[in-house]
Amino acid sequence: DGGITQSPKYLFRKEGQNVTLSCEQNLNHDAMYWYRQDPGQGLRLIYYSQIVNDFQKGDIAEGYSVSREKKESFPLTVTSAQKNPTAFYLCASSIVGGQGPYEQYFGPGTRLTVT
Amino acid sequence: AQKITQTQPGMFVQEKEAVTLDCTYDTSDQSYGLFWYKQPSSGEMIFLIYQGSYDEQNATEGRYSLNFQKARKSANLVISASQLGDSAMYFCAMRDLNNAGKSTFGDGTTLTVKP
Numbered sequence: 001d002g003g004i005t006q007s008p009k010y011l012f013r014k015e016g017q018n019v020t021l022s023c024e025q026n027l028n029h030d031a032m033y034w035y036r037q038d039p040g041q042g043l044r045l046i047y048y049s050q051i052v053n054d055f056q057k058g059d060i061a062e063g064y065s066v067s068r069e070k071k072e073s074f075p076l077t078v079t080s081a082q083k084n085p086t087a088f089y090l091c092a093s094s095i096v097g098g099q100g101p102y103e104q105y106f107g108p109g110t111r112l113t114v115t
Numbered sequence: 116a117q118k119i120t121q122t123q124p125g126m127f128v129q130e131k132e133a134v135t136l137d138c139t140y141d142t143s144d145q146s147y148g149l150f151w152y153k154q155p156s157s158g159e160m161i162f163l164i165y166q167g168s169y170d171e172q173n174a175t176e177g178r179y180s181l182n183f184q185k186a187r188k189s190a191n192l193v194i195s196a197s198q199l200g201d202s203a204m205y206f207c208a209m210r211d212l213n214n215a216g217k218s219t220f221g222d223g224t225t226l227t228v229k230p
Contacts (some may be wrong), residue, residue, distance in 0.1 A: 031215040042119075042220040043160075044207060058216070066189050088158060096215045101165035102148055104218070109158045 002027045004107035006091050009113045013085075021076045021110045023091035032074035033092040033104065036060060043090060049074055050096055078112065085114045117142045119207050119221035122190045122200060126226050128197045135182070136192040138207030146212040149190040151181065154204040154223070160214075163205075167212070197228045 004025045023031065031050045035043040045058030049068040063082025068074050074093075078085045088111050092104040093095045118141040128134040140149065151163040166174045166181045174181040182191040190209075194201055205221045211217035 033216075033218070035220075040223075042222040043208075044220075045218060047214070048216040048218075090158075090160060092160070094215065101150075101167065102210060102212065102215070103150055103162040103165055104160075105162070106152075106160035106177050111158075 004091060004093055004105055006089075006107035006110050008110060009108065013112070013114050015114055016080045017114075018080060019078050019085075019112065019114075021078065021089055021091075021112070023074045023076065023107060024072055024076075025091075025093045025105070025107075026072060026092055027105060028071070028109055029093035029095055029105070030071070031094045031096045032068065033094075034058075034064070034066065034070065034076045035090045037088040037090060037109075037110070043050060046076065046089075078114075087112060117144070117147075117209055117211070117217060117219040119209055119219050121207055121221035121224050123224045124222075126224055128194075128226065128228055130199060130228055130230050133193060133195045134197055134226065136194070136205050136207075136226065138190045138192065138221060140188050140190060140207070141211050142209060142211070144211045144213070148210045148212055149181070149183070150208040150210065151179070151190075151191055151192045152206045152208060153201075154202070154206065154219075160206070163194065194226075199228050199230060202226060202228045208229070 034046040047066040051086035091107040207221040
């Protein structure tokens with residue numbers, strides 16, 4: 001079955017530690033995204049990538065880093081510079097170009113708690 | 116810049132009745148897509164329906180329809196014959212079809228279906 005996997009589902013870290021969230025897709029999508037969701041709020045774009053070895057900052061990139069070495073993988077590192085890292089993180093992918101509709105397919109999310 | 120506004124933080128509907136969730140948007144893009152996603156309490160995002168800015172007919176997908184009024188910049192979601200399983204958070208989103216990274220979500224509406 002095609003889809004997006006994110007691991008782990010729950011992640012706990014101490015303040016000051018970097019942590020990497022995994023995101024893998026087997027949908028052969030070119031574009032991948034990372035979003036952050038805080039309780040009761042919408043999704044905010046952290047980073048996105050439309051092609052391997054290239055990525056762009058979203059609205060809230062400070063304190064985060066990404067890599068896109070393979071089409072299937074788009075890991076997100078939450079660094080110690082991120083002031084409020086506790087949140088729900090969602091990874092998504094989509095096609096680009098063509099006729100659309102270009103909806104995003106989402107993974108199950110990782111709930112990160114930093115204390 | 117893109118902006119999505121969902122003015123109803125919470126909505127209640129009786130089972131088997133129809134409900135409309137409001138969404139207004141603002142963008143300077145000429146070619147854009149409008150999306151609705153459902154987020155149950157488990158956290159995953161489920162794509163419901165899509166409307167392209169050049170589509171003249173309103174989109175429908177089963178019990179979901181999108182009431183698209185381009186001049187008013189609104190893209191309301193109509194759910195017919197509500198079911199208990201429709202209780203969830205619903206997000207309106209838009210995306211520039213010429214730039215995969217320009218994707219914006221609203222703050223969501225929590226829908227509760229009463230038996």
